[in-house]
Amino acid sequence: MDVIEKGSELCEIIQKWKRAGKRIGFVPTMGALHRGHIALIEKSVKQCDRTVCSVFVNPTQFNDPNDLENYPRDIDGDVDMLRKAGCDLVFFPGEREIYPNGREYTLNFDLGRLDGVMEGEFRPGHFRGVAQVVHRFLELIEPDAIYMGLKDFQQVVVVNKLIKDLGLKVDLVPVETVREADGLAMSSRNIRLSSEMRKRAPVIFQTLMDCSKWIKTHPVEEVREMALKQIRERGLEPEYFELAAPESLLPLNSGMVRDKVVACVAAKAGGVRLIDNLVIKQGVCYFAG
Numbered sequence: 001m002d003v004i005e006k007g008s009e010l011c012e013i014i015q016k017w018k019r020a021g022k023r024i025g026f027v028p029t030m031g032a033l034h035r036g037h038i039a040l041i042e043k044s045v046k047q048c049d050r051t052v053c054s055v056f057v058n059p060t061q062f063n064d065p066n067d068l069e070n071y072p073r074d075i076d077g078d079v080d081m082l083r084k085a086g087c088d089l090v091f092f093p094g095e096r097e098i099y100p101n102g103r104e105y106t107l108n109f110d111l112g113r114l115d116g117v118m119e120g121e122f123r124p125g126h127f128r129g130v131a132q133v134v135h136r137f138l139e140l141i142e143p144d145a146i147y148m149g150l151k152d153f154q155q156v157v158v159v160n161k162l163i164k165d166l167g168l169k170v171d172l173v174p175v176e177t178v179r180e181a182d183g184l185a186m187s188s189r190n191i192r193l194s195s196e197m198r199k200r201a202p203v204i205f206q207t208l209m210d211c212s213k214w215i216k217t218h219p220v221e222e223v224r225e226m227a228l229k230q231i232r233e234r235g236l237e238p239e240y241f242e243l244a245a246p247e248s249l250l251p252l253n254s255g256m257v258r259d260k261v262v263a264c265v266a267a268k269a270g271g272v273r274l275i276d277n278l279v280i281k282q283g284v285c286y287f288a289g
């Protein structure tokens with residue numbers, strides 16, 4: 001496996017692969033890798049001839065400087081896991097490789113209302129940063145496919161819009177969320193949880209599961225309140241619990257009928273911000289209140 005820091009070296013290898021007609025899969029990450037990330041790598045390895053993984057803690061998508069500062073980093077562990085998973089190249093760039101002209105936002109990309117709900121609302125500027133870095137990587141790597149986790153559901157919707165609106169020739173492959181045995185979604189941030197909060201954090205997934213039942217008998221507004229209450233009662237601080245249309249991510253109200261909704265949640269567990277979601281399928285009909 002190649003471990004590359006320079007964009008110029010990366011491009012050389014990629015061009016060689018392209019000339020040989022190889023299908024290239026790309027997995028963007030911020031490192032501190034776990035089995036969730038590795039599921040993306042494995043899918044790419046299965047479906048593509050070559051797999052590239054980037055490890056870059058992107059400063060422009062952090063609205064909270066403390067969060068950026070405390071974000072876990074473990075490049076040796078990452079390289080080891082990627083090698084074992086069959087990754088062909090890890091791109092581990094410095095900031096100058098990604099933002100040669102500074103962090104200024106140059107891509108004038110309109111995220112519309114996607115930027116104003118849920119993660120967009122609670123992390124102002126986050127998705128502009130995501131769009132900026134993903135666009136830069138797609139420009140450098142020109143992969144045939146990009147693999148992204150449904151754990152970050154809104155991010156998948158945003159990147160899908162970016163690809164469609166800019167007419168980029170890359171397949172977006174969403175990958176199911178990998179969870180711990182107690183349902184907690186794997187996240188690089190989980191290692192920052194205290195042992196007490198680690199015990200309590202599964203309430204997030206439990207509430208999503210409960211919500212898929214509540215929604216059949218209660219108005220949406222009530223389901224939101226029930227969910228927020230249950231999470232608070234376990235000592236976490238929810239930022240939002242939202243039921244939304246999976247394509248537009250616009251919040252739903254009672255009386256709307258859909259056969260697919262996504263429940264999305266963000267909550268702080270002793271200062272560690274966790275997100276999760278669940279797509280609820282099969283003829284869900286909202287109680288009209």
Ligand code: AMP
Pocket residue numbers: 028029030031035036037039040147148149150151152175176177178179185186187188
């Ligand atoms: P991150 O390093 O947090 O930016 O995540 C990099 C990629 O891995 C994103 O596409 C995430 O959605 C994905 N990912 C993170 N955690 C998980 C998980 N538990 N299951 C599946 N994919 C994940």
